[in-house]
Amino acid sequence: MIKYPLLTQGAAIGVTSPSSGVNDELHDLLYLSFKSLESKGYTINSGQTIWTQHKAKSAPAIIRANEFNKMMTDEQIDIIIPPWGGELLIEILEHLDLERYQPKWVLGYSDTSVLLLAITLNTGIATAHGTNLIDLRGEYSDSTTEIWQSVLSTKAGKSIVQYSSEKFQKQWNHSDPSPCVFHLTEETKWKTVTNTKVRAQGRLLGGCIDVIRHLIGTPYGDVKHFQQQYINNEPFIWYIENCQLSTTELRRSLVQMKLAGWFDHCSCLLFGRSDGNRAIDQYTVEDIYKELYEELKIPVVYDIDCGHVPPQITFINGAHAEIEVEEGRGIVKQLFI
Incomplete structure (x- = not known):
């Protein structure tokens, strides 16, 4: 448990x-x-x-x-x-x-x-x-x-619900301090590869892919053991955000995660907004999301409130989550069970 x-x-x-x-x-x-x-x-x-x-x-x-x-x-x-x-x-x-x-x-x-x-x-x-x-x-x-x-x-034993933000911060502006740290100016819109409503549930795991990918193959990244030992083989929902990787680096990292079994029994992938995702040879991050959807046959949601482009939802590693995304808005219900 x-x-x-x-x-x-x-x-x-x-x-x-x-x-x-x-x-x-x-x-x-x-x-x-x-x-x-x-x-x-x-x-x-x-x-x-x-x-x-x-x-x-x-x-x-x-x-x-x-x-x-x-x-x-x-x-x-x-x-x-x-x-x-x-x-x-x-x-x-x-x-x-x-x-x-x-x-x-x-x-x-x-x-x-x-x-x-x-x-x-x-x-x-x-x-x-x-x-x-x-x-x-x-x-x-x-x-x-x-x-x-x-x-x-x-x-x-209880639950908490969070909602997608109304607006997000496009860029840091440290020269213009304000009572609220973030300068939220851009309209938030959660997106899905299929442009249709998504509903999914599973145990949350995730983080910044630039760094968590390096846990693969170490004693500290045994996802299969965690699934068997602590969550009774329940499915995962992975939330992932990219800080600085180009699209080809991101793709390599995601393929490595897949080959390592991190996406086994995964019910949904959530990707945060990013200032990274630099396209290589016209290969875009949207191409990656589409490829993942076709390979894994699970919903892929992106531009969510997570990571280095604030604000961000508080995701609890290990919590049971119910995710709903429709018409650009997102709902995240987390159950502490």
Whole structure:
């Protein structure tokens, strides 16, 4: 069975950097995030790794892993939210004390999704793919982002419904700070390969494909074992987002996932909006989605609220989900069973 953590009022947030830390000139972003969360009643327990960044990582792998392990086993910390993702989180996996972890939420995306997926696959503890800590520094959040608190406060056995956003952010504009971190200007439209209504259900797994693909063939990416051990061979719904891959790189990665059996018993594929997906020789991401639909014979939905083009829905790895997409709008119901 999946083990679901529970976010409670006044929870203590552990802030650590299992991937990238924050450079000196950006420390104000951390302070603003702390202030915003403390105003909502949370307390902050910050580690040392968040304050440093050198050679594409916050600290050597063993230091990052030890700090994360300490927070995961510290009864005074209720939830862990890294500042953001990065590049080299995979280095810490061999140093994680997974067998000692008790259920507590870990929330984030980008490179953090490697950690989220590894934890859920290897322990059965649900993890949360959603906002980073830095993106919570505003005076208020949009409704899609803000619901992370309600999702993580959902009790085991209960359910929560999220809806596609009204608008999304086309590009980052750090020179124009506003009370809400994101500048949402473009109309959101969830799309399907068949241009018809899609309904699907299954257990959620996913993350940033740039990095989670590297779990294939390692002890941390045994999807088949997870399916047998924790979810009674229920089907999957994979949510995937591409940060920087070209279309040919994306296609290779998806074929590798398929050949590794990650899409066995998959009922639906969900793809987030992306600034990547650079076409190669007129080979577009829409071509990839069509090929997947023809090969796997399952619904393929794309341009959903997930990943590096905010805002994003909070997807829970391991949760049972019911997905409905029609006329550009999406509904995601997650059941903590």
